[in-house]
Amino acid sequence: MQMKQVNPIQLFDTESSTFTYLLAAPGQRAAVLIDPVERHWERDLAHLARLNLTLAYILETHAHADHVTSAGRLRELTGAKAAAPSGCGIAPAELQLADGDIIRFGEDEQIGVVHTPGHTAGSMSYLWRGNVFTGDTLLIDGCGRTDFQSGSAAALFDSAHNKLFVLPDETRVWPAHDYHGQSVSTIGWEKRHNARLANRTSAAFVALMAGLDLPKPKLLDIAVPANQNLGLPHG
Amino acid sequence: MQMKQVNPIQLFDTESSTFTYLLAAPGQRAAVLIDPVERHWERDLAHLARLNLTLAYILETHAHADHVTSAGRLRELTGAKAAAPSGCGIAPAELQLADGDIIRFGEDEQIGVVHTPGHTAGSMSYLWRGNVFTGDTLLIDGCGRTDFQSGSAAALFDSAHNKLFVLPDETRVWPAHDYHGQSVSTIGWEKRHNARLANRTSAAFVALMAGLDLPKPKLLDIAVPANQNLGLPHG
Numbered sequence: 351m352q353m354k355q356v357n358p359i360q361l362f363d364t365e366s367s368t369f370t371y372l373l374a375a376p377g378q379r380a381a382v383l384i385d386p387v388e389r390h391w392e393r394d395l396a397h398l399a400r401l402n403l404t405l406a407y408i409l410e411t412h413a414h415a416d417h418v419t420s421a422g423r424l425r426e427l428t429g430a431k432a433a434a435p436s437g438c439g440i441a442p443a444e445l446q447l448a449d450g451d452i453i454r455f456g457e458d459e460q461i462g463v464v465h466t467p468g469h470t471a472g473s474m475s476y477l478w479r480g481n482v483f484t485g486d487t488l489l490i491d492g493c494g495r496t497d498f499q500s501g502s503a504a505a506l507f508d509s510a511h512n513k514l515f516v517l518p519d520e521t522r523v524w525p526a527h528d529y530h531g532q533s534v535s536t537i538g539w540e541k542r543h544n545a546r547l548a549n550r551t552s553a554a555f556v557a558l559m560a561g562l563d564l565p566k567p568k569l570l571d572i573a574v575p576a577n578q579n580l581g582l583p584h585g
Numbered sequence: 586m587q588m589k590q591v592n593p594i595q596l597f598d599t600e601s602s603t604f605t606y607l608l609a610a611p612g613q614r615a616a617v618l619i620d621p622v623e624r625h626w627e628r629d630l631a632h633l634a635r636l637n638l639t640l641a642y643i644l645e646t647h648a649h650a651d652h653v654t655s656a657g658r659l660r661e662l663t664g665a666k667a668a669a670p671s672g673c674g675i676a677p678a679e680l681q682l683a684d685g686d687i688i689r690f691g692e693d694e695q696i697g698v699v700h701t702p703g704h705t706a707g708s709m710s711y712l713w714r715g716n717v718f719t720g721d722t723l724l725i726d727g728c729g730r731t732d733f734q735s736g737s738a739a740a741l742f743d744s745a746h747n748k749l750f751v752l753p754d755e756t757r758v759w760p761a762h763d764y765h766g767q768s769v770s771t772i773g774w775e776k777r778h779n780a781r782l783a784n785r786t787s788a789a790f791v792a793l794m795a796g797l798d799l800p801k802p803k804l805l806d807i808a809v810p811a812n813q814n815l816g817l818p819h820g
Contacts, residue, residue: 355611357592400774539635
């Protein structure tokens with residue numbers, strides 16, 4: 351069944367330009383958070399309290415290299431379950447997600463799990479009510495980098511073209527980051543206009559990504575191990 | 586008829602901490618912008634283009650003192666109509682709104698107009714699909730100042746308690762500003778917990794507001810006349 355499109359609530363971290371998403375269906379109390387950021391755990395709990403929502407799941411799109419997740423802390427404080435891509439080494443997550451899985455919450459809400467490797471080998475995108483949460487795979491008019499953490503430009507190109515651009519044109523695209531003040535896009539627009547991925551062959555995209563020569567993320571060596579433990583201290 | 590709750594798309598201006606809202610019903614192309622900010626007119630047009638939306642109306646909650654609107658420019662570029670509270674001196678707006686008016690757009694979308702004076706004498710709040718856009722009248726855990734532009738603390742208290750807090754508890758509150766990283770609240774939460782307005786008499790609130798002794802807004806003498814002309818140069 352095609353459910354009516356429902357916008358998530360989009361929250362922003364100005365330090366790492368990370369979007370966190372709060373998903374809840376109209377009139378329902380069950381909620382899901384995607385990619386919550388450690389330093390905003392109180393903000394995120396405040397939103398749940400004010401909106402009278404109960405957290406069912408915390409989802410990670412991948413093991414982030416630029417910020418630390420609050421998934422572990424939120425799980426302890428709310429009793430929600432953590433869900434993460436099986437290929438990201440996030441061992442303590444209760445749900446180890448594979449391509450094609452369905453996460454059910456609330457009355458009849460379903461989140462579809464789509465494996466979209468490229469930024470990292472394990473990266474997942476999530477489908478819910480006419481929206482796709484693309485993590486660092488597909489950004490608005492751009493894409494995530496592919497030069498560390500088992501990244502692969504060829505895999506990212508394939509994920510974008512054969513997993514994401516095949517979704518209906520009107521599907522809303524909610525990325526994990528934006529660095530230019532933009533908030534949301536659609537599959538139709540990105541398929542036709544994305545500056546890196548549209549109108550380019552896989553080989554040309556691989557060459558483009560190889561030439562970017564980006565600096566190593568400042569938090570790489572701290573954030574990835576921390577996020578593989580849901581942001582909790584290794585004990 | 587009670588329509589299903591639909592979240593707006595919330596956009597943010599980091600300079601003035603102003604929220605702009607993009608309203609569109611699921612599956613429909615007609616859209617409305619509330620309180621767009623001059624320096625983001627290209628961002629806002631980009632969102633309309635990417636989401637394949639057509640702008641029907643630009644709404645102002647009041648004549649802002651802290652930023653300049655892009656309503657006039659967006660009207661010229663899109664053919665949308667501008668709508669503003671009749672008591673705010675925004676003469677070039679096609680629709681001069683009064684309490685109880687209904688703005689219709691799209692297939693069967695209705696925006697209710699509620700006069701909520703206090704921050705300014707003309708300030709309006711807007712109701713749409715289980716949401717209230719409260720301008721500077723009601724903020725998350727706070728409220729707008731009442732010490733200039735025909736502001737009145739007694740009027741704001743009355744607007745909050747007798748126009749806004751009477752809405753259903755689950756109504757989502759989307760303010761014109763937030764200075765603490767919060768995004769959305771509900772009537773039920775604000776009615777019970779708002780630090781200024783809950784559990785306080787009108788007289789105590791008036792005394793509280795009188796004691797704030799806030800500095801004059803930097804842009805007051807520039808922004809208000811500009812906004813009364815929809816952000817366009819006076820010619």
